[in-house]
Amino acid sequence: MKSIVDGVLKFQQHTFPGLSGLFKELATTQNPSALFITCSDSRVVPELLTQQDPGDIFVIRNAGNIVPSYSSTPGGVTATVEYAVAVLGVSDIVVCGHSDCGAMTAISSCKCLDHLPAVAGWLRHADSAKVVNAARTHASPAARLSSMVRENVIAQLVNLKTHPSVALALEQGSLNLHGWVYDIETGGIVALDGSSNQFVSLAEFPQTVATQAKRSAQAV
Amino acid sequence: MKSIVDGVLKFQQHTFPGLSGLFKELATTQNPSALFITCSDSRVVPELLTQQDPGDIFVIRNAGNIVPSYSSTPGGVTATVEYAVAVLGVSDIVVCGHSDCGAMTAISSCKCLDHLPAVAGWLRHADSAKVVNAARTHASPAARLSSMVRENVIAQLVNLKTHPSVALALEQGSLNLHGWVYDIETGGIVALDGSSNQFVSLAEFPQTVATQAKRSAQAV
Amino acid sequence: MKSIVDGVLKFQQHTFPGLSGLFKELATTQNPSALFITCSDSRVVPELLTQQDPGDIFVIRNAGNIVPSYSSTPGGVTATVEYAVAVLGVSDIVVCGHSDCGAMTAISSCKCLDHLPAVAGWLRHADSAKVVNAARTHASPAARLSSMVRENVIAQLVNLKTHPSVALALEQGSLNLHGWVYDIETGGIVALDGSSNQFVSLAEFPQTVATQAKRSAQAV
Amino acid sequence: MKSIVDGVLKFQQHTFPGLSGLFKELATTQNPSALFITCSDSRVVPELLTQQDPGDIFVIRNAGNIVPSYSSTPGGVTATVEYAVAVLGVSDIVVCGHSDCGAMTAISSCKCLDHLPAVAGWLRHADSAKVVNAARTHASPAARLSSMVRENVIAQLVNLKTHPSVALALEQGSLNLHGWVYDIETGGIVALDGSSNQFVSLAEFPQTVATQAKRSAQAV
Structure with a gap:
């Protein structure tokens, strides 16, 4: 803790002074453009990975970057998605999995989780x-895990679409969904291409989108 | 999104190369010392605020830095706390609220939330x-909000103590709990002093603890 | 049943006549000073044990003297605690476990409960x-059970503190919490001393309190 | 509390010595013949009302003597009923409402309960x-309340029949159900006669039963 x-x-002594202007502006308002949903894993730092400043991205982090589908008993992820979309009006949501994920390893290797109820x-989500x-x-096993991490990102994007606020924003053409997998060792990111259902390199295809807002789609 | x-x-081009050694070490393992629970708010960046590197802190972020109390239908926060404490063995948990919190403002000002079910x-948690x-x-109203933010941190610490993994780690003397409130405008942090139930400046009292592990307490 | x-x-024939004056007074009102939460066990009769008359104590009884922590889907214990504290304004809550408890024995001896879903x-509470x-x-095993009974009382007191009505009454200095364990064979009662986290004889230390109301604490 | x-x-000093023989017998076992479900109300003391000794009746008490119907998320009443029927094998269950019930008054008079979520x-049960x-x-209004108290007892008996352990015991002919309403002022009790669906004086008709076990019924 020390x-x-x-x-x-x-x-407080060294970093804040250089950012005090930004923080003064942010003192009573935030206007993030995106919701970034990723794992609690200590090695995945969304603001570092995306080089975003305070105020830029709204963040959900939990074990396994899970988004439960919408139900009659909504929990914290659902509430936070609702807040991000319906109140803050973010234009993009990124679901970002990662290599060597403990949660996905547990699933992929059929680990006994009786002691972790x-x-x-x-993980049933x-x-x-x-x-x-x-x-x-x-x-x-490594290939199975890698595939599991990707399938999980796809499954959570499907879950996300069951949320009323997301469904409405997609319908209204104000929201795009993105599915990413981050490789800790190399820093590489692959992104789900919704049209082919394949993961491609984000560096090579920076405009890859998993689910495009309907209005935009129609405009094309 | 651009x-x-x-x-x-x-x-990938500029930051990763300087960290590639660290990321190589972290490719197949993580060993964070603490679980940091804070808000999804875009202005609260835990790794920036605590100047921690990738691999150092396990992070939960949701609207309002809420920790539901343990129940027979556990959700994502409960699962992630269980993973952090029982699997990763973190020695400290920080619950960190912040100024100008949208969730706490909604509560503090009795905002109608009918459109955000x-x-x-x-927020019932x-x-x-x-x-x-x-x-x-x-x-x-500002004083009411400020007090609400602090009381919420206290309430979430109480909720945290109902979790079996937390109760066990406190009993075994391997876990301390911390309650912080971060002020966006000034960068200041106040911490809950469990013995007086008061919030004090962390800079002045860096060893402030909300709930100390029992074994440590007996050692004093 | 006979x-x-x-x-x-x-x-009706022998006992009621002697109490008819009391019952006439109580016909349209009750003003109990305490909420007594104990097990459904047939051997634990709260009014006998505390020698209280009708009208004196509000009583919750269920298997294991369990108090679920507060959640978004509150049940009967939560509702009854809310009624006792917020409507009746009781000044004390006693959580009373007991020796030879079937529920605690099931936990303590790791009994298979598959047929009792x-x-x-x-019991997950x-x-x-x-x-x-x-x-x-x-x-x-006897020592393990005895310890389990005591730990359960402590855990239920922690759960109790997550209830809004309880948190408010503690804050306002109008409520004290008590943790007792009753020994069926000897009639003895030990009470949790919140300051030392130890159980002591209630007969020797009749003023033992598990959690004292804040205002009272400050007055000391 | 004093x-x-x-x-x-x-x-401990005066009552226990005279009962020490009974309590010694009861130290490691209980064999109650009935489950008695009644209100938390301080004026309703089941062991006094039925003149039963420690060890004789298993007791559930909550606000409104409610028994939720069986569901996929069972709570404390369901668990305690299951324990009483499937483990202890009680032969009778009494659901006992009472006059001047606060919970039933709240329903009967359409009281606003927004502050008591x-x-x-x-009470939705x-x-x-x-x-x-x-x-x-x-x-x-008094007649409406009196009728509400009786209808509530009937509704809770219906709920009780949705419990698997109860359904099985009724089927096997080992359990009878009873619906009572106790009048605080007079000490009188009326009991539901299942065949006529009317409440009758228990003193006049001591063998009144709400739902008779099937095997017995077939024997008649």
């Missing part, structure tokens, strides 16, 4: 990715 | 902070 | 006591 | 009694 508190003091319950992935043949 | 994708490219439901705060007199 | 109906007739679900107790070494 | 602790001391939610009672004409 390094964290020391970090705060360092931030809350984790086991939470990835069941549709799990059964899709289990029905395929994989060259190795 | 600035975000541009940011990714910038990260998921948000309204989610702050009901105990809400009623405590509403029963006090406040000099101004 | 002995119960016979008991009613005996009550509702019981198994209900004691999970935090369960994991704390399981992590300790115990001299015997 | 009178309660004084009561405990009085119990948990109570409001809990009496909705079927509420709509039945509201559809009738009543001579006075």
